Amino acid sequence: MLDFGVKREIFLDFSVGSKIAFYGLAAISICLFIFGIIQRIKKYRSGKDTKGISNIAVRFKDFLSLSLTNKTIIRDDLYSGISHLLIFWGFIILFAGTAIIFLNFDLLSLLNRAWNFWHGSFYLWFSLLLDLFGFAFFVGLLLMALRRAFLRPPCLDYRRVDTSPGTYSRRSYILGDWLFLGILLLIGVSGFFLEGLRIAMTRPPYSSWSFVGDSLAKLIIKMTGGKAPGVTFYKLIWWLHSLMSLAFIAYIPYSKAIHILTDPANFLLKEEVAGGVPPFAEDEVDLDKLGYMELKDFTWRELLSLDACTKCGRCHISCPAVISGSSLSPRDVILDLRDFINAKAKAFLLWDCQATSHEGEKLVGEVIKEETLWSCTTCLSCTEHCPVFVQHLPLLIKMRRHLIEGGFIDEGIQDALINISECGNSFGEP
Structure with missing residues (x-):
């Protein structure tokens, strides 16, 4: 019989077997x-x-x-x-x-x-x-x-x-x-x-x-x-x-x-990096380990931060590199890093990653291309617009350090450094 008291039944006319199944x-x-x-x-x-x-x-x-x-x-x-x-x-x-x-x-x-x-x-x-x-x-x-x-x-x-x-x-x-x-x-x-x-x-x-x-x-x-x-x-x-x-x-x-x-x-555990540029970690003093090359180089907070990304695209549309037509999208960098790490960690995901195994691919140079890393102007627009505080710039900088360690430096930057060394200014003027 149905109860008309001021309450309601959760399992209305359900058998014991149905409750056990639930x-x-x-x-x-x-x-x-x-x-x-x-x-x-x-x-x-x-x-x-x-x-x-x-x-x-x-x-x-x-x-x-x-x-x-x-x-x-x-x-x-x-x-x-x-x-x-x-x-x-x-x-x-x-x-x-x-x-x-x-x-x-x-x-x-x-x-x-x-x-x-x-x-x-x-x-x-x-x-x-x-x-x-x-x-x-x-x-x-x-x-x-x-x-x-x-x-x-x-x-x-x-x-x-x-x-x-x-x-x-x-x-x-x-x-x-x-x-x-x-x-x-x-x-x-x-x-x-x-x-x-x-x-x-x-x-x-x-x-x-x-x-x-x-x-x-x-x-x-x-x-x-x-x-x-x-x-x-x-x-x-x-x-x-x-x-x-x-x-x-x-x-x-x-x-x-x-x-x-x-x-x-x-929100609770994010790293506070002054100016967005990360200092050298203790294990980066050895030049053989300079920068990020593989999964084990990332900190646990950075791995958590990658999973916080919801693909909202605010970093993407606010990035000067994207607006100018270069090969860098901060959103794609985060998603590519996450896909790479999930593949290496053999994480099981349902339709939230690209269909690629990254088998045998290098992180810097293949998953994240060199020109992509050098396109960043370090303006921090991506970090400023991210609603969940994913910190793109420290990751980009740390992967750049690996390129520098290997001698892969953007030609424009190489010219500027040579000019500073020889002429005292980046323009090469006497």
């Missing part, structure tokens, strides 16, 4: 998530150690300010910034809501039924809050989808500046972006539709607190001629929503969705 799938999803996170951590641990983290209180304050306001995302692009803010807070509140349901039904209620708080005023306000932020979540995702499908700003153009069209493919990047957006949209839409079906079936007198679900319920009842939808159809949508949610949890460490974790971590 919790079994949830356990598998969580295990896949943990395994993926462990693989990421192993990759970071393969990098060099760095000095300790200083100014922890200041870092944490900045971390909260940047994370909760999304101000670095809003700063250069109001449309995408507001859209992301809606998605961010919608996701946070919906995640918190799921955690509260887990706490109530899977922990406290098992320990003592009297501790159940999923009823009365708490439930009503909880329902209102989840519908409000769930709707914000949906609107933000819809705006992002419209931006990619129709507005197509230059920053989302993944074409390379250093390679002719047809010699490479960025299809996996595009598929990864749409998969990420699509699965979140499907979770959001199916969640509201599920709520509408439940309200149409139970018709509780307090359904107006769930204003989105209540509106959908009225539409469903109207479309079915006043009849309540069947339990079988409700269960079908329930499983669709649940399976998509569990799939998303498992999908996070292997995809673009990892930025949910790596971006906040990069």
Whole structure:
């Protein structure tokens, strides 16, 4: 019999076998998530150690300010910034809501039924809050989808500046972006539709607190001629929503969705490099090891920073080298480095990397071309415009050092150095 009290059932008319199946799938999803996170951590641990983290209180304050306001995302692009803010807070509140349901039904209620708080005023306000932020979540995702499908700003153009069209493919990047957006949209839409079906079936007198679900319920009842939808159809949508949610949890460490974790971590742990030019590390004093040549040369913070990149393209469109038509794109440098490192670390990813193994390729000269490195003017525009504080310049400088160690110096720079040596100025004037 359906309960008309001020509460709702989580497993409405579900058998014990269905509940066991759900919790079994949830356990598998969580295990896949943990395994993926462990693989990421192993990759970071393969990098060099760095000095300790200083100014922890200041870092944490900045971390909260940047994370909760999304101000670095809003700063250069109001449309995408507001859209992301809606998605961010919608996701946070919906995640918190799921955690509260887990706490109530899977922990406290098992320990003592009297501790159940999923009823009365708490439930009503909880329902209102989840519908409000769930709707914000949906609107933000819809705006992002419209931006990619129709507005197509230059920053989302993944074409390379250093390679002719047809010699490479960025299809996996595009598929990864749409998969990420699509699965979140499907979770959001199916969640509201599920709520509408439940309200149409139970018709509780307090359904107006769930204003989105209540509106959908009225539409469903109207479309079915006043009849309540069947339990079988409700269960079908329930499983669709649940399976998509569990799939998303498992999908996070292997995809673009990892930025949910790596971006906040990069905010908190980013390296502070004065002027953007890195000093020599202790192991770079030996000229045989000057600069970056392979995976083990990167620090663990740099490896984390590469995973924080979301391919937003703001560094790309603000770079003077890109604007002038040279072979450097700071976005492509970060993506190429990430693909190279993931290939060497044998990381498993879903549509968030180029289809290349980098087998036998050298980092400097092949993965990142010499002319690309020398095209950088060290103006720091890329770093200034990056909303997640990826530091492009230190990586470019450290790879340049390897070129200098090997004697591969840009001809223009060689001429300038010779002129300074012989004439005392870079122009070669007496």
